[in-house]
Amino acid sequence: MGLFDRFQNIQQQFQRLKASGDSPFTVQMQQILSQTEAIIEGRHTILMGTNNYLGLTFDKRCQEASIKAVRESGTGTTGSRIANGSYADHQGLEDDLAKFYDKKHCMVFSTGYQANLGIISTLAGPDDFLLLDADSHASIYDGAKLGSATVIRFRHNDAKDLNRRLLSLQDKPGNKIIVIEGIYSMLGDKAPLADFVAVKKKYANTYIIVDEAHSMGVLGKTGRGLCQEDGVEADIDFVVGTFSKSLGAVGGFCVSDHPQFEYLRLACRPYMFTASLPPATMASVRTALKIVEQEPALRLRLWQNVEFFYHHLQQLGFRLGTTKSPVVPIYMPDPGTGFRFWQTLLHSGVYANMALPPATPMGTALLRFSICSAHQQDQLQKVVEIVKQVADKISYFADKPLARMAVA
Amino acid sequence: MSRPALLIDNILPQIVDILGCYNKSSTTQSITLKTDLSADLNLDSLGVMDLMMDLEEKFDITIPLNLMPEIKTVDDLANIIIKLAAES
Numbered sequence: 001m002g003l004f005d006r007f008q009n010i011q012q013q014f015q016r017l018k019a020s021g022d023s024p025f026t027v028q029m030q031q032i033l034s035q036t037e038a039i040i041e042g043r044h045t046i047l048m049g050t051n052n053y054l055g056l057t058f059d060k061r062c063q064e065a066s067i068k069a070v071r072e073s074g075t076g077t078t079g080s081r082i083a084n085g086s087y088a089d090h091q092g093l094e095d096d097l098a099k100f101y102d103k104k105h106c107m108v109f110s111t112g113y114q115a116n117l118g119i120i121s122t123l124a125g126p127d128d129f130l131l132l133d134a135d136s137h138a139s140i141y142d143g144a145k146l147g148s149a150t151v152i153r154f155r156h157n158d159a160k161d162l163n164r165r166l167l168s169l170q171d172k173p174g175n176k177i178i179v180i181e182g183i184y185s186m187l188g189d190k191a192p193l194a195d196f197v198a199v200k201k202k203y204a205n206t207y208i209i210v211d212e213a214h215s216m217g218v219l220g221k222t223g224r225g226l227c228q229e230d231g232v233e234a235d236i237d238f239v240v241g242t243f244s245k246s247l248g249a250v251g252g253f254c255v256s257d258h259p260q261f262e263y264l265r266l267a268c269r270p271y272m273f274t275a276s277l278p279p280a281t282m283a284s285v286r287t288a289l290k291i292v293e294q295e296p297a298l299r300l301r302l303w304q305n306v307e308f309f310y311h312h313l314q315q316l317g318f319r320l321g322t323t324k325s326p327v328v329p330i331y332m333p334d335p336g337t338g339f340r341f342w343q344t345l346l347h348s349g350v351y352a353n354m355a356l357p358p359a360t361p362m363g364t365a366l367l368r369f370s371i372c373s374a375h376q377q378d379q380l381q382k383v384v385e386i387v388k389q390v391a392d393k394i395s396y397f398a399d400k401p402l403a404r405m406a407v408a
Numbered sequence: 409m410s411r412p413a414l415l416i417d418n419i420l421p422q423i424v425d426i427l428g429c430y431n432k433s434s435t436t437q438s439i440t441l442k443t444d445l446s447a448d449l450n451l452d453s454l455g456v457m458d459l460m461m462d463l464e465e466k467f468d469i470t471i472p473l474n475l476m477p478e479i480k481t482v483d484d485l486a487n488i489i490i491k492l493a494a495e496s
Binding site for chain 1: 452453454455457458460461470472473474496
């Protein structure tokens with residue numbers, strides 16, 4: 001068997017997509033005009049497929065902080081914190097995050113992916129058990145794969161199924177670590193945290209990690225995420241998150257009150273053996289964190305936009321994700337229709353995300369929109385009109401009656 | 409309380425029944441112990457994981473993800489189910 005033979009199947013699928021025009025995997029933004037607009041293939045395009053929930057990528061204060069940091073501290077750190085030393089901003093950013101979450105400890109990582117990879121693979125040892133929600137992000141699965149624990153999957157958002165599995169493990173020695181997400185990236189649904197916490201409390205040596213990647217800045221009184229919104233922060237052992245969504249940069253973190261948390265700095269390989277966050281990123285993130293905390297109006301605008309967009313798509317009769325959140329997916333009846341819809345939208349000046357199996361739950365194809373607090377209502381209105389025109393153009397409802405849901 | 413040992417002949421029809429829902433291949437070839445989940449049924453990695461969940465419920469066992477690399481054929485699957493059921 002040739003070295004690359006096992007990728008032939010996926011390559012053929014990609015070539016088929018490419019042959020029919022633009023591919024969702026190769027879209028290039030020639031020029032970014034703002035948080036919500038870009039030039040794609042020479043066309044003025046409304047961005048509905050970013051994770052820029054609070055629109056902070058173009059916030060003047062974040063931009064200026066980055067520019068100042070580059071001038072003062074240079075473009076990169078050129079090494080890892082363990083081998084090449086930390087900058088004052090690394091510790092400063094960790095202190096800011098610990099304070100933001102009201103936790104004792106924080107570690108920052110160079111990406112959100114690495115935060116999950118590092119925390120999950122290091123916390124769970126060879127005699128331990130990892131219990132993952134079935135719809136977990138790839139970084140959670142990969143963290144489990146990198147580690148040495150026994151990995152068990154429970155049904156998505158199903159506290160009863162988690163309980164059944166913990167019950168069967170209760171006589172086995174070893175720690176049990178549950179991993180869940182605040183908001184799931186594809187369907188935009190939230191974890192029933194209080195139910196999971198109640199199950200966790202029934203068993204000894206059982207811990208919960210919550211990944212707030214899509215919920216930080218979006219949920220909770222001060223933007224800490226779902227744990228804050230659901231009032232269960234004291235019962236969550238580790239919170240993981242990213243800087244690449246609401247905070248508009250790149251990087252990841254983990255916060256915890258666990259007294260031995262700092263041990264991880266000398267054991268967590270995805271933390272130890274990678275170049276540390278560059279000055280520009282740390283400076284913009286520190287500024288963005290203050291904005292998230294001090295400007296709840298951003299969150300308010302985001303949720304007004306969510307209401308508006310979700311309501312209008314629902315009125316058109318699309319089958320949407322059941323939870324209102326800044327991630328608004330339309331269920332596509334099949335990948336082919338999804339791809340045609342996505343492509344026609346792009347040609348009409350709207351960029352969304354096409355999510356295909358196996359990246360989607362239950363083999364579904366999803367046209368995924370994400371909402372930004374910087375979207376203006378006239379932009380969203382225009383997107384709704386274009387979505388309707390595209391549906392008509394490709395005879396979406398006529399061909400696929402199952403695509404329509406009853407409007408209550 | 410230990411439960412009675414499962415036998416491959418007894419559980420095969422139940423496995424075939426569940427596998428039928430996941431079969432993505434266009435061939436109508438019947439499923440046997442030699443059937444390869446990926447090559448013959450065209451199951452992708454996520455399909456295999458969802459299948460495992462249904463089997464876990466059916467046989468009241470837990471199949472750790474770490475065992476996935478060992479499961480290529482229906483025979484592998486049946487043997488793992490028997491082993492895990494005996495241990496639980």
